[in-house]
Amino acid sequence: MPASSSALPPPDLAQVVSCVSGYDPKALPVDKVQEVIRRFVQPVRVAERVDLRATLGRVLAEDVIAPMDVPAHNNSGMDGYALRSGDLGADGAATLRIAGTGLAGHEFSGDVPAGSCLRIMTGAVLPAGCDTVVPQEFCRVEGELIHIPAGVLKRGDNARMRGEDLRAGQPALLAGKLLRPADIGLIASLGQAEVMVWRRLRVAFLSSGDELRSIGQPLSEGCVYDSNRYTLWAMLQRLGCDVLDLGVVRDDPALLEAALRQACENADAVITSGGVSVGEADHLRSVMAALGDVAFWRIAMRPGRPMAFGSIASHGHRAVLFGLPGNPVAVMVTFYAFVRDALLHMMGAPVKPLPLLPVAAQTTLRKRPGRTEYQRAVLTPLPDQPGRYSARTTGDQGSGILRSMSEADGFIVLHHEQGSVQAGEMVDFLPFEGLV
Incomplete structure (x- = not known):
């Protein structure tokens, strides 16, 4: 069940842009767009307790506290022989008598006196007094004796001590953590079957344009199949959002208003594609403006120049709005340049700059200063420089x-x-792997 209230209302967009130096809606640099969006969007604060198997890609709403020491006991990190480090000679050599065998899940109940060792398996509890494990492959066994050569072992080797990973009461994971497979395994190791996470972000999306057709419909002259909703759906799925596909909406003011109201009343964020270019005959711009606090930009970037951003409201419900261009590549570029980080922030996840890989340009790339360009490219490993790459468009x-x-x-x-x-000059490369 939800455990807290929803997001705070977004701030006034005009106040936000007034704090951004060099703001020019007719030629807005990419970093200024990112700054406005970062200042404007707010996290959605509704928490719920869910089964651990349902938390992949979710964001922790509270710290996960270790209820016990991890590991819970001193244990062996190798198959070998547990011993007292004091029995080792100055050079690390020793000859010891085997006192018994310790198996994982079956604690050895006997004694391991000085001068003795315990045949032990990985994960088995270390007997009292033993603080070191010699791997079996380092030993020579003769009957009930093992011989450890010099120079292969030192005190504490291959022994996993109680609490060395986590102490009881220590935070294992902090609130705001986007849960990955290793995190889920860590929580399971603490014996926790449920976790408090922020609810999934709800995102509605639609395409606008009389020329668009959905898959399965016949194509009339001058019409095209709508691909944007499918790429948007896939990108939102990668982020772990709950999605509402409102389909293709004709360029009709009443239909557009009804669709945007439905989106606003059922989602935290609304994404549209098409109909936001300056001077277009489309009605989407005017409907957006009528429903909320929306800015219309011409961004100094290629592809993806036109964009709308702000919030819309309907019957007491408010949602953040992203009005993206209509061209398919521009939709994807603007999503990854602006929308992705905003949605992560709304989810309560930490937002970090995407890593850029320095690569060598294979050919001349023509560009004029004053805009950011995202050119699709293919990587090629440099044969004479391991770990280095070149890129061609x-x-x-x-x-x-x-x-x-x-x-x-x-x-x-x-x-x-x-x-x-x-x-041959070096350029920055943003890999798709892990992103798209």
């Missing part, structure tokens, strides 16, 4: 060529003040 960089996104390994990012790049 996929060819024509038109914002409607979705195939180029499918072929690419990522984006060559040419920054705002950067000009043309010559072959």
